[in-house]
Amino acid sequence: MVKAVVGANWGDEGKGKITDMLAREADIVIRFQGGANAGHTIVNDYGKFALHTLPSGVFYGHTTSIIGNGVALNIPVLVNEIRSITDRGVPAPKILVSDRAQVVMPYHILFDQYEEERLGGKSFGSTKSGIAPFYSDKYAKIGFQVCELFDEEGLRDKLESVCATKNVLLEHLYHKPLLDVEELYHTMMEYKEMIAPYVCDTSRFLDEALKAGKNILLEGQLGTLKDPDHGIYPMVTSSSTLAAYGAIGAGIPPYEIRQVITVCKAYSSAVGAGAFVSEIFGEEADELRHRGGDGGEYGATTGRPRRMGWFDCVASRYGCRLQGTTDVAFTVLDVLGYLDEIPVCVGYEVDGEVTEEFPVTWKLEKAKPVLTTLPGWKCDIRGIKKYEDLPENCRKYVEFVERHIGYPITMISNGPGRDDIIYRESPLKK
Ligand code: GDP
Numbered sequence: 001m002v003k004a005v006v007g008a009n010w011g012d013e014g015k016g017k018i019t020d021m022l023a024r025e026a027d028i029v030i031r032f033q034g035g036a037n038a039g040h041t042i043v044n045d046y047g048k049f050a051l052h053t054l055p056s057g058v059f060y061g062h063t064t065s066i067i068g069n070g071v072a073l074n075i076p077v078l079v080n081e082i083r084s085i086t087d088r089g090v091p092a093p094k095i096l097v098s099d100r101a102q103v104v105m106p107y108h109i110l111f112d113q114y115e116e117e118r119l120g121g122k123s124f125g126s127t128k129s130g131i132a133p134f135y136s137d138k139y140a141k142i143g144f145q146v147c148e149l150f151d152e153e154g155l156r157d158k159l160e161s162v163c164a165t166k167n168v169l170l171e172h173l174y175h176k177p178l179l180d181v182e183e184l185y186h187t188m189m190e191y192k193e194m195i196a197p198y199v200c201d202t203s204r205f206l207d208e209a210l211k212a213g214k215n216i217l218l219e220g221q222l223g224t225l226k227d228p229d230h231g232i233y234p235m236v237t238s239s240s241t242l243a244a245y246g247a248i249g250a251g252i253p254p255y256e257i258r259q260v261i262t263v264c265k266a267y268s269s270a271v272g273a274g275a276f277v278s279e280i281f282g283e284e285a286d287e288l289r290h291r292g293g294d295g296g297e298y299g300a301t302t303g304r305p306r307r308m309g310w311f312d313c314v315a316s317r318y319g320c321r322l323q324g325t326t327d328v329a330f331t332v333l334d335v336l337g338y339l340d341e342i343p344v345c346v347g348y349e350v351d352g353e354v355t356e357e358f359p360v361t362w363k364l365e366k367a368k369p370v371l372t373t374l375p376g377w378k379c380d381i382r383g384i385k386k387y388e389d390l391p392e393n394c395r396k397y398v399e400f401v402e403r404h405i406g407y408p409i410t411m412i413s414n415g416p417g418r419d420d421i422i423y424r425e426s427p428l429k430k
Pocket of ligand 1: 007011012013014015016017038039040041042043222292293294295331332333334335413414415416417420
């Protein structure tokens with residue numbers, strides 16, 4: 001049985017916490033897309049951790065963590081991350097890396113920086129982890145699969161050919177130092193040593209695991225609105241953030257994904273550029289940012305302050321639909337306890353017309369939020385375990401959001417810890 005944990009919005013919805021919580025029951029947790037450009041924050045008995053590459057199951061002794069073929073694998077980052085958790089007393093996790101995952105090359109990171117510099121004020125707000133150049137090369141068929149590190153002759157030939165084209169750009173477009181084939185080859189040999197203990201045919205491993213009835217979790221990065229097809233193109237990430245892609249990025253049959261848990265945060269936040277209709281500014285935003293998440297809404301990878309906004313029913317309904325949501329996990333609800341009234345975005349006004357459908361990007365840029373206001377509950381809801389014990393206005397907020405997004409909210413997260421969770425029977429659950 002495979003479950004996917006994915007985001008409905010721009011990322012940072014609290015997927016790490018939900019995955020970590022569900023991983024208690026999982027035999028295998030898989031990262032199937034993205035790279036070290038986003039992070040998950042997890043709070044558990046060992047402390048607080050920001051993971052960028054490792055799946056959120058690494059803290060349990062019983063889970064196998066898999067880096068699937070769809071991931072942009074930064075080998076030194078992965079190895080350092082493993083070391084950083086074992087240094088803090090976490091037992092060495094069982095990790096498998098797909099032999100078909102592709103390697104983030106040192107020049108991918110350089111090209112990401114150089115291109116953002118070149119674009120200046122028109123940049124994408126990249127985290128400069130090399131993700132866009134990596135996926136460009138993957139689909140241009142000049143990327144390197146992990147298995148290629150073990151074919152030394154083939155590797156050297158391919159490096160020569162790739163460096164020749166990269167060096168043209170470095171010299172004439174970016175005016176930067178050129179790549180040296182020997183130096184890169186040497187780095188690749190170091191990468192090979194680092195990754196060798198983990199490499200295997202992960203899709204075959206998963207086939208066996210599925211036949212043996214194991215519980216498998218797919219852990220998504222970012223959210224629907226960052227998907228290259230269905231998101232706010234071009235202000236998106238470079239690999240699909242949808243649960244459906246989990247089948248491809250992990251190498252499993254699509255029909256094995258039985259439950260799609262889409263994580264929605266009780267308010268909105270976004271990093272990077274791009275349309276964000278329910279965005280708020282000034283003191284109102286500063287206060288929500290400061291109180292948000294666990295210790296403020298600042299990027300887990302970059303430390304950048306996140307852009308803040310009210311809950312957006314239009315974007316979240318669309319985000320849940322594209323994920324194929326079976327369950328919504330509604331997170332960080334405790335943070336809203338300070339507000340007298342809580343605005344919620346229920347529609348977009350585009351050129352004088354109000355719509356509840358999420359528009360294409362150029363129309364989205366013109367959209368203005370249609371807000372409604374719900375009463376706050378003015379108390380701390382952390383520690384509450386039963387839905388009926390939540391204050392009435394808090395339940396009304398949850399039920400209002402559920403009606404507007406049209407997908408069942410079956411989990412409510414009221415704190416960063418593993419046990420800060422309320423399960424709920426939803427009238428929308430068949
Ligand atoms: P992810 O990338 O989707 O996993 O999200 P992040 O880890 O970037 O952001 C979620 C932040 O909120 C982290 O700091 C979590 O510890 C924290 N968090 C998750 N769920 C809750 C919750 O229900 N309440 C509070 N206060 N914080 C939460």
